[in-house]
Amino acid sequence: MSKDNFRSGYAAFIGRPNAGKSTLLNRLVGEKIAAVSNKPQTTRHKIQGIVTSPDGQIVFVDTPGVHKPGYLLNRRMMTAVHDSILSVDLLVLMRDGSVSTGNGDKFVLDLVKQSEKPTILVLNKIDKIKEKHELLPLIEYYSKEYEFAEIVPVSALKGEAVDNLLAQITKHLPVGEAIFSEDELTDQPMRVLVAEMVREQILATTGEEIPYVTAVVTEKYDESDTESIKIFCAIYVERDSQKGIIIGKGGIKLKKIGTEARVSIEKILNKKVFLKLFVKVVADWRNRGQDLDDIGVYETR
Ligand SMILES: Nc1nc2c(ncn2[C@@H]2O[C@H](COP(=O)(O)OP(=O)(O)OP(=O)(O)O)[C@@H](O)[C@H]2O)c(=O)[nH]1
Ligand SMILES: [Mg+2]
Known part of the structure; x- marks a missing residue:
């Protein structure tokens, strides 16, 4: 691809706690830069990870899982989510594709709707699903709710279909020069x-x-x-x-x-x-x- 078509921009992961956002960030960046655990609310602040390919540069913004704020800490965590949504070029709405839709999912979906931003829906944890067609009702539900740029099933844990996801994300970023140098992986100190x-x-x-x-x-x-x-x-x-x-x-x-x-x-x-x-x-x-x-x-x- 010629340099004229190089794309670059910011993409924020948003989703419920435990959806696998940080796992996917680490997988895409190729290094562990975000903490991962099986306990909700692992991520507390915005973490940026940078992925540069011949086609483009994506600056991923990992955010805390969307939850009801109780403490001041949690209010700040949710402010980080809202700030990310406002400041990026593209949203990546992530959810666990192996469980049924709950109120938390609807709340996150509403954030996407309000933002009116181009959004890619990622259905994660497909390694936990026996038959891929089990995802169809979920895909149908989300397609009716919002005009997603793409819907991509992946397994962040196993690395299944994540290359395709990178290509899809790059495709939806604006044409432009790289924001960071190509050997940088994160802006985290x-x-x-x-x-x-x-x-x-x-x-x-x-x-x-x-x-x-x-x-x-x-x-x-x-x-x-x-x-x-x-x-x-x-x-x-x-x-x-x-x-x-x-x-x-x-x-x-x-x-x-x-x-x-x-x-x-x-x-x-x-x-x-x-x-x-x-x-x-x-x-x-x-x-x-x-x-x-x-x-x-x-x-x-
Ligand atoms: N089976 C399976 N488990 C996964 C996958 N992706 C993530 N997990 C697991 O899900 C749990 C939560 O992963 P995290 O990446 O910490 O989730 P998060 O969305 O960043 O969570 P918060 O930071 O709390 O919002 C961990 O135990 C991961 O190992 C996947 O593709 N398949
Ligand atoms: Mg996290």
Whole structure:
């Protein structure tokens, strides 16, 4: 394709919690830049991932799953979703194609309708479906509700049909030059990426009650040593009892979180990493603007 036809622009993933948005982002970018877990509300802020091909450059914006805001934290998460919808060229509405439609799905669909933006519908998790024709009623339902630019079934987990999705997304972006240099994968600062990797391991290692009350902040990122990078991360919780759960008996849980996170971080950095984690108790941080600013969940409007 000649350079005159090169397309570029921003595309935001929106959908319910657990739809697989971050999994797809990582898959498309080819590196883990967003935390993934089986617990809803894993993503807390906008994460940009960049995919450059000979045909175009897509800047993907991963957003938190759409949910009812309770805490100030959740209100800020939903502001991030609304901001993304307004600022991008194209929406990618993602849903789990293996489950039936609920009120949450309708709410997300309404956001798309209100935006009137060109939107690609992605039906994810097709690896969980035995017969592909089982998707037909869903495709029919969505086609009646909105004029989608494309409807693309994929499996983000297995990487099924994601190349086709990239081509479809590129096709619907405006003609224009690349926005970022072609070797860039994300605009996320390393500090934020590191904190994401630690939080991902907390989500993987602890039970249902803990994910919502924790946040991770990289407090020190020291590259002065040529051999290894020294990283200190603070894990915020709201109560002493939660601190105990994260640390575990004899520190065993925190150790596991640290080891697994270090492996992920070393993979991205291609360098040896010294990772130190410590737990901070800050009551009600989810409702405190200053704490949220410190943690990096910013007020964007
Ligand atoms: N079987 C299957 N599971 C998937 C697929 N894509 C994602 N998952 C799983 O679904 C869960 C949620 O994935 P995430 O990528 O964290 O979902 P998300 O939409 O980013 O969720 P939030 O950040 O909470 O909004 C994880 O356990 C993933 O492994 C898929 O294609 N097939
Ligand atoms: Mg996510």
